[in-house]
Amino acid sequence: MNRTCAICKTDKDLNDFYNGGSWFCIKCLKQRSIDDRNALNDRYIKNRIRMITDLGNKEMHYSIIHEMREWIIKCDNLKDQDLRECYRCKYIKPIKSFAKTMNICRRCKYKEKKEREAVQIENLEDTHVKYRIAKVTGLSRHEMHPLLIKEGRSILKRMATYHNHSRLRLCYACNKAKKRNLFAKSICMECTKKRDNETRKVHRDSCSDGYIKSLFCNHGGALRRADIPKGLVDIKKEEILLNRTVKKIKQKEKEK
Numbered sequence: 001m002n003r004t005c006a007i008c009k010t011d012k013d014l015n016d017f018y019n020g021g022s023w024f025c026i027k028c029l030k031q032r033s034i035d036d037r038n039a040l041n042d043r044y045i046k047n048r049i050r051m052i053t054d055l056g057n058k059e060m061h062y063s064i065i066h067e068m069r070e071w072i073i074k075c076d077n078l079k080d081q082d083l084r085e086c087y088r089c090k091y092i093k094p095i096k097s098f099a100k101t102m103n104i105c106r107r108c109k110y111k112e113k114k115e116r117e118a119v120q121i122e123n124l125e126d127t128h129v130k131y132r133i134a135k136v137t138g139l140s141r142h143e144m145h146p147l148l149i150k151e152g153r154s155i156l157k158r159m160a161t162y163h164n165h166s167r168l169r170l171c172y173a174c175n176k177a178k179k180r181n182l183f184a185k186s187i188c189m190e191c192t193k194k195r196d197n198e199t200r201k202v203h204r205d206s207c208s209d210g211y212i213k214s215l216f217c218n219h220g221g222a223l224r225r226a227d228i229p230k231g232l233v234d235i236k237k238e239e240i241l242l243n244r245t246v247k248k249i250k251q252k253e254k255e256k
């Protein structure tokens with residue numbers, strides 16, 4: 001299928017158009033943007049303003065367009081000396097200290113980013129909530145269910161409430177506010193204990209070497225885990241597993 005370009009009036013393959021949806025072919029569009037830049041016409045100026053301000057075309061007063069055109073001409077003159085004026089701080093700096101779009105210097109760009117992030121944190125916007133969720137869960141942004149985002153926001157809201165609280169602190173595990181002296185690191189004692197018990201249970205159930213060694217070292221004895229020989233561990237393990245089997249068989253007989 002072919003299409004006629006509205007500028008050069010020639011029939012061209014669809015691949016010569018952007019996304020198949022444009023009236024003008026890629027070659028003509030590129031030429032047009034070069035011509036616009038050289039002529040500094042309104043279309044080009046408005047594009048540049050949109051890059052900086054997010055203003056709509058109808059919101060641009062002609063004085064803004066005039067100011068922008070003057071500024072570009074000024075920058076073009078400075079360019080010969082490898083200099084440029086920053087649109088935000090109005091300082092004249094070397095070209096290499098400018099970001100990609102060449103409108104504002106890197107320092108201003110960084111400031112802008114920080115300001116934007118501060119607003120996002122202040123209002124708990126989706127971007128910030130998603131960033132925090134990704135940090136904890138490792139999910140990518142499109143995998144997050146709206147309910148998860150909602151929950152994340154309410155947790156962050158609670159965290160902000162207790163962030164600088166004089167007496168209370170929020171536990172990351174149980175999400176309860178507790179007195180500050182009841183904490184070990186960022187988790188409350190109760191949750192720490194629960195977590196430790198769970199780990200111990202896993203080791204006990206699997207009869208790991210670490211668990212068996214700990215049986216010899218407990219009760220404040222002088223032995224350390226490294227002192228226990230492998231042979232002893234194996235014998236003890238066999239004994240424990242045997243005892244467990246016997247216990248199971250006895251229990252089954254009782255049930256009968």
Ligand SMILES: [Zn+2]
Pocket residue numbers: 005006007008009010024025026027028
């Ligand atoms: Zn064309």
Ligand SMILES: [Zn+2]
Pocket residue numbers: 086087088089090091104105106107108
């Ligand atoms: Zn600047």
Ligand SMILES: [Zn+2]
Pocket residue numbers: 171172173174175176187188189190191
């Ligand atoms: Zn807790």
